[in-house]
Amino acid sequence: MGEPARAVSPDGRASLPGGPRGMLGQSVDRHVGARTAKALGKLGIRTVADLLRHYPRRYASRGRLSTLRELRLGEHVTVIAQVASADIRPMRAKRGAILTATITDGTDRLTLTFFGKHRGSLEYHQRRLRTGATGMFTGTVGAYRGSRQLTHPNYETFDDLDDEHEALGRAEWPIPIYPASQAISSWTIQRAIAVVLEHLDAADLPEALPADYRRAHGLPDALTALRWIHEPHGDEDWKRAQKRFRHEEAFVLQTVLAQRRAAALASPAVARPPRSDGIRDAFDARLPFELTAGQQEVGRVVEEELAGTVPMMRLLQGEVGSGKTVVALRAMLQVIDAGGQAALLAPTEVLAQQHLRTVLDLLGPLAEAGMLGAADQATRAVLLTGSMSAGARREALAAAASGEAGLVIGTHALLSEVVQIPELGLVVVDEQHRFGVEQRDALRAKAAATPHLLVMTATPIPRTVAMTSFGDLETSTLRELPRGRAGVSTTVVPAHLPRWIERTWERLRQEVDKGGRVYVVCPRISSSGSGDDVEEVADLDDEDVEAYGSAEQVIFGGTGSADRRTMASVEDVLPMLRELPALEGIPVGQMHGRMTPEEKDAAMADFATGRTPVLVCTTVIEVGVDVPEATMMLIMDADRFGLSQLHQLRGRVGRGSEPGVCLAVTAAPPESTTFERLSAFAESTDGFALAELDLKLRREGDVLGASQSGRSSSLRLLRVLTDADVIDAARTAARDLVARDPELTSEPGLAQMVAESVDEESAAYLERA
Incomplete structure (x- = not known):
């Protein structure tokens, strides 16, 4: 499919339909230099609207030094500190000189390191970094001989800024600290924003919040809030501005969801009441187990909603x-009993x-x-997937179109125009977070009357996230696990400890010798391929995914190097495991997204029967795969996955009567936030608690679908875990x-911002399709 139609703004810049208009839609390079615009682009900032919505991460004061003790390795930081010393010395091993400066917060110290071809090239820095000078320093925290340091950091001392600050009377104003990068500093971003703010007026800004809502919650107008958040004269300014924008983000989002819900409910559904002695009753009679109390309760709610003409719109987590x-x-089956058909949409062929x-x-x-x-x-x-043979596909399409097939199960292939399900009464979407809203609605649109909708997810969702991500749906939750599950124990394995790695392979051997099956999960298919080789790896910040060392170093032992940040891949790990003396005689299979459906089926069959009791795979096995004999999950480069995804992977083992074991291998430093996150995963098997912790440790993401569309988050200040009152009010x-x-x-103004949100999402979906 071609690209969506694009409008052209007055300045000649192509923009998506409904995108920011007027000054907000202009490219930043019209207001700042090309070099600054290029650096901003690396942060995803391309328009004036992007720049103005790039809010400060925090605020500092000239008289308040940053706490250096809290800095973590791998973090990109901006700190305010005082220079304790700055000395130049010649290099020992080769020509050149080193300037080593020490900055302090009064308690702890941090080293700044600069390299030069000769002493003279560093004297400029030494003059600026005089003892006692206070300023802002930005860079990525590294380590050398056990001490933390910033190498070639960007910095500005307050002496550098005094003339400007004094002239503007800003000496006592809070200092905004922006999310920055090696390419552009916080203070450069601040100056770019100041240039734009100077030329901005109320007419340029759509007002998203109704006047009565602003009055009820004591919120400033949009222009005032922008000035307060970027150029506060006191702490009260930026706090009130942040409050306003949290309400704005929530209000725009909830309006989109309210419109979707209203549109869906406007068309009546066909009532599908339960029928005595039908196929559902026959199914219940043959079930080999008793439904849990939770399953029975949710079943009663769903039964009642299916029996009505108001379309059911329910999330089952x-x-x-x-x-x-x-x-x-x-x-x-209730819908089939009532003369209808049902479709189940799954994100992958393996799951379908x-x-x-x-x-x-x-x-x-x-x-x-x-x-017979x-x-x-x-x-x-019947099954419908994209890789089916032409004959099998024709047969499945005919069965669905004739109504012979009451159950139609498939992947995105179900969304094709050629698929007809004339009596579609219920759409079930599994693992909804893998789909965009348009995909969900595209399947529902195949019905003559609005079908009922049941969305399922095994990724636990906190209540406030459900209100935002799935605000157009009612929510049901199953917490009780079926009786007989033995549970799973989890251990974090530090890759730099050879004996731990050796013990890992010994433990794997023990599980296989006992008759168990073992998954070895890798984040990549191939170490030499493109980004397409990474299957379903969580979208983490760079500082959260520091992985040191190669797969070979991890498997055979030895320490890694920060210069070799290669993710473990199926194609590398598979032959290495086959060479391990500890696994001699054990067949090792593989499964990943590049394999054909027939190859995947064969791999899973060999694994389930024990012909290949060890399966090296990607996250293609993350959901839905059910092998009761699987007792061990080994996750390579576990720091490459989010907590909820790790919990999903762990759920593939311990599903039978034997207890499960999960080993999370990581080369992340023990003192890093990444290692802390993995430790939290090991300590808890409560998926809902881990989901909340995942949100605390990572960005919320775009609840309107950024994880599917690849664009940046629409939630910049709203925090779904802590802003429940704001979300409720909005x-x-x-x-x-x-x-x-x-x-x-x-x-x-609200209509414009809603259109921008929805049109951007639609355009991203069309581009993907």
Whole structure:
């Protein structure tokens, strides 16, 4: 598909439909130099709107020094400190000189290191870094001989800034510290913003918040808030500005969700009431286990909603292995009993095929309509994926279109225009976070009448996240696990300790000798390929993914090097494991996203039967794959994954009667935030607690779909874990506004910002498609 239509702004800059207008849509290079614009671009800042929404990370005071003790290795930091000393000495091993300066907060110290071809090239820095001078220093925290240091940091002393500050009367104003990089410093960003603010007026800014809402919550207008957040005269200014923008972000988001919900509810659904002695009752009678109390309660809620003409719009979340699939299957069978069809959308072929196998196993003769030996109440389940043969695809399409198949299971292939499901009464979307909203709605649009919707996720979602990410849905939660699960123990394995690595392979051997199966998960398919080789690895900040050493060093022991930040890959790890003396005689298989469906099926079959009891794989096995004999999960470069994803991976083992073991291998330094995050993962098996911690440690991400679209987060100040009151207030007000004014004609500024959010998301979806 081609690119979406693009508008051209008055300055000749192409922009997406609905993008920022007027001055806000102008390129930053019209207001700052080309060099600064290029550096800003590396931070994702390309327009004036981007620049103005690049809010300070924190605020500092000239008289208050930063706490140096809290600095972590690998962090890019900006600190305010005082120079304690600055000395130049010649290099010992080669020509050149080194300037070593020490800065202090009064308690702790940090070294600044500058290299030069000769002493004279460093004297400029030595003069500026006089003892007693105070200033701002920015760079990435490294280590040398056990001491933390910044190498060639950017810096400005307050002596450098005094003339400017005094002339503007800013000596006592809070100093904004912006998210920056090696390419551009915080104070350079501050100056660029000041240039733009000088020429900005109220007419340039859409006002997203209704006047009565601003008054009720004591919030300033948009222009005042922008000036306060970037050029505060006191702490009260930036605090009030941040409050305003948190409300704005929440209000725009909740308005989008309210409009979506209102549109979905405006068209009635076909009522699908339960039927006595139908296929669902027959299914319940053949279940080999008793439903948990949670499954029964959610089942009652879903049953009632399916029986009505108001479309069900429900999110079903639950721990790994809590039985969401059974709840969804009972709902689909209720719809089939009422004369409808149901479609289940899965994010990967492996998961879609797993769902089909699970459904066929659970239904037995109930899924064999048209076959000899089928039950009286039988239906048929078919699979639709992109890689099916032409003949199999034609057969599945015909079964779905004729209504013969009551259950249609598939991947994105279900969204194709050629797929017809005329009596579609229920859409089930598994692992919703892998899809955009448009994909969900594209499948629902295939129905003659609005179908009911059940969204499932095994990634636990805190309540406030559910209100934002899935604010158009009602939420049900399954926390209770089926009886008989033995549980999983987790250990973090430091890659720099050879004996720990040796013990890891010994432990793997023990599991296989006992009859278990072992997953060895790698973040990449190939170490020499492009970014496409990375499958479903969490989008972490650079400082969160410091991985040292090669796969070979980790597997065979030895310390890594910060110069070799190669992720473990299936193609590298597979032959290495086959050479390990500890694993002699053990067949090792592989599975990843480049393999054909037939190859994946064969790999999983060999793994499940024990023909290859060790499977080196990517996160293609993250969800849905169910091998009860799997007792061990070994995650290579575990720091490359988010906490929720690690929890998902861990959920693949310990699903039978034998206890599971999860080993998270990392080369991250023990004192780093990354290692702390992995330790938290090892200490807790509560997916909901880990999900909340994941949000605290990482950016919220874009709740309107950035994880799918690849664009930056629309939430810059709103924190879904701590701003529940803001989200609640915005949700109530937005729903009331949409109820009385669906088109937002009374709030043009809000309508513009909503259009920008939705159009950007739609354009990103079209570009992906």
